[in-house]
Amino acid sequence: MADHSFSDGVPSDSVEAAKNASNTEKLTDQVMQNPRVLAALQERLDNVPHTPSSYIETLPKAVKRRINALKQLQVRCAHIEAKFYEEVHDLERKYAALYQPLFDKRREFITGDVEPTDAESEWHSENEEEEKLAGDMKNKVVITEKEAATAEEPNPKGIPEFWFTIFRNVDMLSELVQEYDEPILKHLQDIKVKFSDPGQPMSFVLEFHFEPNDYFTNSVLTKTYKMKSEPDKADPFSFEGPEIVDCDGCTIDWKKGKNVTVKTIKKKQKHKGRGTVRTITKQVPNESFFNFFNPLKASGDGESLDEDSEFTLASDFEIGHFFRERIVPRAVLYFTGEAIEDDDNFEEGEEGEEEELEGDEEGEDEDDAEINPKKEPSQPAECKQQ
Amino acid sequence: MADHSFSDGVPSDSVEAAKNASNTEKLTDQVMQNPRVLAALQERLDNVPHTPSSYIETLPKAVKRRINALKQLQVRCAHIEAKFYEEVHDLERKYAALYQPLFDKRREFITGDVEPTDAESEWHSENEEEEKLAGDMKNKVVITEKEAATAEEPNPKGIPEFWFTIFRNVDMLSELVQEYDEPILKHLQDIKVKFSDPGQPMSFVLEFHFEPNDYFTNSVLTKTYKMKSEPDKADPFSFEGPEIVDCDGCTIDWKKGKNVTVKTIKKKQKHKGRGTVRTITKQVPNESFFNFFNPLKASGDGESLDEDSEFTLASDFEIGHFFRERIVPRAVLYFTGEAIEDDDNFEEGEEGEEEELEGDEEGEDEDDAEINPKKEPSQPAECKQQ
Numbered sequence: 001m002a003d004h005s006f007s008d009g010v011p012s013d014s015v016e017a018a019k020n021a022s023n024t025e026k027l028t029d030q031v032m033q034n035p036r037v038l039a040a041l042q043e044r045l046d047n048v049p050h051t052p053s054s055y056i057e058t059l060p061k062a063v064k065r066r067i068n069a070l071k072q073l074q075v076r077c078a079h080i081e082a083k084f085y086e087e088v089h090d091l092e093r094k095y096a097a098l099y100q101p102l103f104d105k106r107r108e109f110i111t112g113d114v115e116p117t118d119a120e121s122e123w124h125s126e127n128e129e130e131e132k133l134a135g136d137m138k139n140k141v142v143i144t145e146k147e148a149a150t151a152e153e154p155n156p157k158g159i160p161e162f163w164f165t166i167f168r169n170v171d172m173l174s175e176l177v178q179e180y181d182e183p184i185l186k187h188l189q190d191i192k193v194k195f196s197d198p199g200q201p202m203s204f205v206l207e208f209h210f211e212p213n214d215y216f217t218n219s220v221l222t223k224t225y226k227m228k229s230e231p232d233k234a235d236p237f238s239f240e241g242p243e244i245v246d247c248d249g250c251t252i253d254w255k256k257g258k259n260v261t262v263k264t265i266k267k268k269q270k271h272k273g274r275g276t277v278r279t280i281t282k283q284v285p286n287e288s289f290f291n292f293f294n295p296l297k298a299s300g301d302g303e304s305l306d307e308d309s310e311f312t313l314a315s316d317f318e319i320g321h322f323f324r325e326r327i328v329p330r331a332v333l334y335f336t337g338e339a340i341e342d343d344d345n346f347e348e349g350e351e352g353e354e355e356e357l358e359g360d361e362e363g364e365d366e367d368d369a370e371i372n373p374k375k376e377p378s379q380p381a382e383c384k385q386q
Numbered sequence: 387m388a389d390h391s392f393s394d395g396v397p398s399d400s401v402e403a404a405k406n407a408s409n410t411e412k413l414t415d416q417v418m419q420n421p422r423v424l425a426a427l428q429e430r431l432d433n434v435p436h437t438p439s440s441y442i443e444t445l446p447k448a449v450k451r452r453i454n455a456l457k458q459l460q461v462r463c464a465h466i467e468a469k470f471y472e473e474v475h476d477l478e479r480k481y482a483a484l485y486q487p488l489f490d491k492r493r494e495f496i497t498g499d500v501e502p503t504d505a506e507s508e509w510h511s512e513n514e515e516e517e518k519l520a521g522d523m524k525n526k527v528v529i530t531e532k533e534a535a536t537a538e539e540p541n542p543k544g545i546p547e548f549w550f551t552i553f554r555n556v557d558m559l560s561e562l563v564q565e566y567d568e569p570i571l572k573h574l575q576d577i578k579v580k581f582s583d584p585g586q587p588m589s590f591v592l593e594f595h596f597e598p599n600d601y602f603t604n605s606v607l608t609k610t611y612k613m614k615s616e617p618d619k620a621d622p623f624s625f626e627g628p629e630i631v632d633c634d635g636c637t638i639d640w641k642k643g644k645n646v647t648v649k650t651i652k653k654k655q656k657h658k659g660r661g662t663v664r665t666i667t668k669q670v671p672n673e674s675f676f677n678f679f680n681p682l683k684a685s686g687d688g689e690s691l692d693e694d695s696e697f698t699l700a701s702d703f704e705i706g707h708f709f710r711e712r713i714v715p716r717a718v719l720y721f722t723g724e725a726i727e728d729d730d731n732f733e734e735g736e737e738g739e740e741e742e743l744e745g746d747e748e749g750e751d752e753d754d755a756e757i758n759p760k761k762e763p764s765q766p767a768e769c770k771q772q
Contacts, residue, residue, distance in 0.1 A: 052555045052723025062534035062541040066495050068509035069502030070545075070718035073488045073495075077715065080488075084481045088474060095470045102459045102466075109452045109459075116455030123454035148448035155448040159456075169438045237719055329463065332456035333623055337438025 078231040078239045085229045085241045089202055093195040099329070106331065107190045111211075112158025118144050159335075163188040166327060166334045167289075172319055176289045180260050185289065187213040193328050202227040202242060206323050215260075217253040221293050224248040225320045244317040249293035260288045292316070464617040464625045471615045471627045475588055479581040485715070492717065493576045497597075498544025504530050545721075549574040552713060552720045553675075558705055562675045566646050571675065573599040579714050588613040588628060592709050601646075603639040607679050610634040611706045630703040635679035646674045678702070 056067065108114035122142045149155065164185045167173045177185065190209040196202055208221040226246040231239035252259075263286040270277050285291075296305065296313050305313065326339065333339035442453065494500035508528045535541065550571045553559045563571065576595040582588055594607040612632040617625035638645075649672040656663050671677075682691065682699050691699065712725065719725035 052551075052721070052726060055551070056722050060534075060539040060541060061529050062539070063545055065507045065529040065531070065534045066502060066545050067718065067722065068529070069495050069507040070492055070721075071509050072506060073492050074716065074718050076488055077485060080481065080484050081715075084477060087477050091470060091473050091477065095466065098466050099463060102462055106456055106459050109455050116452060120458060121451045121455040123457050143447050143451040143454070145451070148446075148451045153446035153448070155446060159449055159452050165438075165441070237716070237724060329467075330460065330623070332453065332460050335438070335456075336442050336453065338623060340438060 075231070075236045078236045081239060081241075082230045086202070089195070089229070089242065090198060093198070096193065096195055103192070103328075110159045110162045111189055112156075115145065118142065121145075161186050162335055163191060163331070166331060169334055169337055169340055170322075170327065172322060173289075176292065176319075178260070178288050181289045184213065184215045184260065187211050187215075191323065191328050191331075193324050202229055204324055206320060206328075215255060215258045217255065218250075221252060221290075222250045223293060223295075223320060225317070225324075244320060246298040247295050247313075247316060247320060249295050252290060252293055260286060261290050261294065262286050292319070461617070461622045464622045467625060467627075468616045472588070475581070475615070475628065476584060479584070482579065482581055489578070489714075496545045496548045497575055498542075501531065504528065507531075547572050548721055549577065549717075552717060555720055555723055555726055556708075556713065558708060559675075562678065562705075564646070564674050567675045570599065570601045570646065573597050573601075577709065577714050577717075579710050588615055590710055592706060592714075601641060601644045603641065604636075607638060607676075608636045609679060609681075609706060611703070611710075630706060632684040633681050633699075633702060633706060635681050638676060638679055646672060647676050647680065648672050678705070 056064070059067070105114070109116055164182065167177055167185055167188075187210045188208060189211050190207075192207040192209065194205040194207060196204065203224060203226045206223045206225075208223075210216075210219060210221070212219070224247060225244045226248075227242045228245045229242035231237075252261075262283045264281050264283055266279050267282050268277050269280050295316050296309050298305070298313055327334055330339055442450070445453070491500070495502055550568065553563055553571055553574075573596045574594060575597050576593075578593040578595065580591040580593060582590065589610060589612045592609045592611070594609075596602075596605060596607070598605070610633060611630045612634075613628045614631045615628035617623075638647075648669045650667050650669055652665050653668050654663050655666050681702050682695050684691070684699055713720055716725055
């Protein structure tokens with residue numbers, strides 16, 4: 001069928017349609033004669049119905065209606081799940097009270113207020129176990145108090161720089177610590193997590209306890225994280241448990257000239273009229289771990305944050321979560337480094353994933369839900385910036 | 387100082403020591419004269435004390451003794467944590483009962499036993515919302531029952547092939563499904579999770595409910611996962627919550643000639659004496675999703691599994707965990723595909739991480755603990771092969 005047979009007296013639309021029809025026919029002929037193209041095409045066609053959303057589109061209205069009913073049920077499930085996480089939070093509060101006597105003992109051993117007994121400090125490490133099995137029974141696995149005291153070594157009080165060493169060992173924290181923060185952090189004696197009271201909005205407070213020092217008069221610096229455990233109205237299916245939505249710091253009462261979060265710069269100022277130049281001093285923000293206690297506000301005036309601020313806030317939430325979930329409950333393992341390697345491996349995995357996300361053009365939603373069937377965090381809470 | 391000045395009358399050990407001393411001196415001289423080598427060396431020296439375990443080695447015995455005391459406390463914390471997870475499991479059991487009426491409704495809508503009311507099937511999708519905002523108020527966002535019934539479309543019963551579609555959509559499952567499994571899986575009508583009773587050893591059962599079919603007589607196929615929520619004696623610090631340690635399947639009562647988990651092969655057999663050849667038929671295992679109900683045993687005779695078997699078992703545990711944590715609680719989102727993309731992104735991250743681990747020669751422990759501060763799974767349970 002030649003193109004010209006349609007070109008007399010028919011509207012141009014029809015001509016176009018006819019041309020397309022004709023081209024379609026030609027193309028189809030070509031394809032049908034080329035087995036390799038045909039095979040490739042067949043493969044593509046086979047794959048089309050496997051895209052779940054396109055499959056849903058092909059379903060009759062009556063079925064779509066039933067799927068909508070299932071979605072309604074799913075939203076109700078999300079709200080039940082939110083209640084579940086509130087009860088888990090209650091459990092966490094209950095268990096925090098059970099951990100506390102052990103954490104108090106930990107603090108006493110660290111500060112040196114109490115010396116552990118020989119029974120309390122007995123420890124069989126894996127290596128020692130192997131040596132014992134190898135028949136070397138002379139190898140003592142317990143350092144007795146007497147032995148430790150008579151050793152020709154210094155005997156400092158408690159475990160010096162315990163918490164500061166953790167700050168050095170954990171990359172997420174050491175990145176924030178400046179050289180001038182270090183002497184201050186050496187006075188850190190304990191970190192506690194306090195959960196919100198029953199019936200109160202879900203939150204937790206990190207308490208940083210300092211011994212008297214030359215830098216500030218506070219004995220405790222606090223950081224409060226506010227959480228939310230309810231499905232988002234606009235996106236209820238993304239609910240995966242409580243998330244940190246905002247945080248609050250505290251005022252640090254710096255001693256004179258000791259505030260490391262500001263620096264004084266000199267600035268030359270020219271008098272407009274007279275043209276004379278004078279040097280003024282001005283205080284500007286300075287990088288420091290102690291800015292952790294003066295965070296950005298996520299909520300408040302309803303204005304949305306810029307991208308940099310959102311990133312800063314998300315990092316802050318991640319650090320708060322990490323203190324609560326890992327460092328405070330397992331401090332000694334971050335001091336010895338036993339907990340570090342695993343976390344590092346995890347972080348590498350995380351980075352890999354983000355790269356994948358960035359490269360994925362089909363990604364519709366940046367809010368990636370993750371499941372982790374092999375190893376899971378110790379408590380079901382999460383931090384995600386709202 | 388020349389080497390020969392020490393070579394007369396001194397034992398060879400001393401000569402060696404002196405040579406070393408002399409070499410050391412020379413090398414030191416060379417280094418001190420080369421600022422670039424010096425800088426590189428300084429950097430390495432600076433990094434040494436940052437390795438946590440080497441830092442611990444340098445501490446006085448009295449301090450090491452106190453660290454051992456903290457480790458003892460940490461083990462006690464792990465045992466308290468185990469109790470916490472048992473209580474979380476109790477909560478999960480309690481909430482399973484709250485979800486059940488919604489899951490029962492879901493089943494009725496899927497099978498078509500009950501038709502949702504117009505109110506029950508109302509659903510405003512995000513796109514529809516946008517269209518409404520754009521002023522197109524004619525766009526109806528609810529498919530009424532009447533409308534669905536009068537549409538010139540087929541009206542099948544319920545949501546046909548609901549669970550089978552999920553099997554097709556989820557890679558972890560579709561990998562297991564053979565072509566001959568598909569007609570069987572189309573008869574799958576519900577999947578339920580049943581938790582162990584209070585006081586019983588921690589476990590859960592996946593129940594696969596089938597409508598009457600031509601393949602087997604069972605109406606329910608079950609897979610039981612046994613869990614453990616206590617710190618490992620040899621490695622108490624690795625405890626991160628309950629883990630799957632073993633599983634059990636069920637016997638499928640296949641109708642005659644319908645068992646897809648075996649195939650019949652023909653084999654020629656030569657008679658030793660007479661030399662005649664006869665053809666015998668033999669049943670051998672066949673790949674099929676239904677082998678999921680005939681898993682390897684992790685425990686039992688005390689013999690350890692080979693690497694392949696361990697991998698198979700670990701994959702099985704992962705699938706069981708995924709059914710329990712994701713598919714059963716959020717089935718409709720795996721049917722529509724809304725839940726798929728996020729999980730895929732997660733899996734990519736996981737793979738990246740494993741590669742990192744394999745390439746990491748310093749990795750001491752394959753048992754990688756992971757924390758996930760951004761998004762966490764809905765329930766604190768994990769599957770890890772013992």
